[in-house]
Amino acid sequence: MTAAAKASRPSKPVKSATRAFRRQRTTALALFPLALVFVAVVVALAGADYDTAKHYLGNPLLGAFFVLLILAGVIHMRIGMMEIIDDYVPNAALRHLTLFLNYVFAVAVGLTCLYAVVKIVIGF
Amino acid sequence: MANTRQAARPLSPHLQIYRFTITMAMSIIHRITGGALYFGTLLLAWWLASVAIGPDAYAIFQTVAGSWFGKVVLLGYTWALLHHLTSGLRYLVWDNGRAFDLRSADIMSWGAAVIGVLLTVLVWALAYELKGVL
Numbered sequence: 001m002t003a004a005a006k007a008s009r010p011s012k013p014v015k016s017a018t019r020a021f022r023r024q025r026t027t028a029l030a031l032f033p034l035a036l037v038f039v040a041v042v043v044a045l046a047g048a049d050y051d052t053a054k055h056y057l058g059n060p061l062l063g064a065f066f067v068l069l070i071l072a073g074v075i076h077m078r079i080g081m082m083e084i085i086d087d088y089v090p091n092a093a094l095r096h097l098t099l100f101l102n103y104v105f106a107v108a109v110g111l112t113c114l115y116a117v118v119k120i121v122i123g124f
Numbered sequence: 125m126a127n128t129r130q131a132a133r134p135l136s137p138h139l140q141i142y143r144f145t146i147t148m149a150m151s152i153i154h155r156i157t158g159g160a161l162y163f164g165t166l167l168l169a170w171w172l173a174s175v176a177i178g179p180d181a182y183a184i185f186q187t188v189a190g191s192w193f194g195k196v197v198l199l200g201y202t203w204a205l206l207h208h209l210t211s212g213l214r215y216l217v218w219d220n221g222r223a224f225d226l227r228s229a230d231i232m233s234w235g236a237a238v239i240g241v242l243l244t245v246l247v248w249a250l251a252y253e254l255k256g257v258l
Binding site for chain 2: 032036044045046048052053054056057074077080081084113117
């Protein structure tokens with residue numbers, strides 16, 4: 001394999017690329033209503049004091065909504081950034097590094113949000 | 125002779141002669157807003173974490189979010205989210221093999237851009253209108 005061919009080799013097997021394509025559309029569909037509700041929640045809580053924010057965000061139904069939003073959101077954003085990286089980072093080593101950092105960012109943001117939501121709802 | 129033959133051939137697209145089309149612009153903006161939302165999730169994480177941590181952490185978030193700088197960032201975040209949402213709907217339509225003709229593509233693209241801005245204005249008007257209701 002030539003260096004150029006090696007550098008442009010897809011970083012993911014074709015099968016998982018198809019899975020990413022489908023997953024990006026599935027999460028997009030899920031995020032359409034989720035994002036609209038999210039905007040409504042933020043509008044309702046904009047400028048709210050601490051007790052009010054904690055009271056409403058502590059509602060288990062709203063907590064469950066946030067879990068869905070966060071899960072769909074981080075999956076969607078990770079695949080989106082993966083596509084951008086695959087398009088603009090031709091160097092294989094650098095691409096694998098940025099793809100790894102992308103993964104770490106998505107997991108870190110996801111876990112932070114999920115932990116916060118669970119803590120607000122359960123109140124430990 | 126060789127020169128004239130070469131000149132008659134269609135040229136591949138080039139940055140300086142690339143004709144503006146709304147679908148092209150919307151494609152670029154879709155990526156930019158997507159990238160912005162990617163890092164914008166840090167704002168969501170900060171908001172939720174500050175409520176989880178306690179009143180002091182929440183007060184810091186409130187101060188920053190309520191400042192003029194915070195409001196500009198949040199306005200940008202709102203628009204990026206709503207634009208990405210309306211713009212993304214076009215891709216779901218196209219993924220189903222529909223509305224590929226130029227006229228439909230142009231109408232959907234202008235529509236998505238305009239509705240994204242209108243929704244942003246509506247959301248902020250509502251936020252100010254409903255302030256302190258809860």
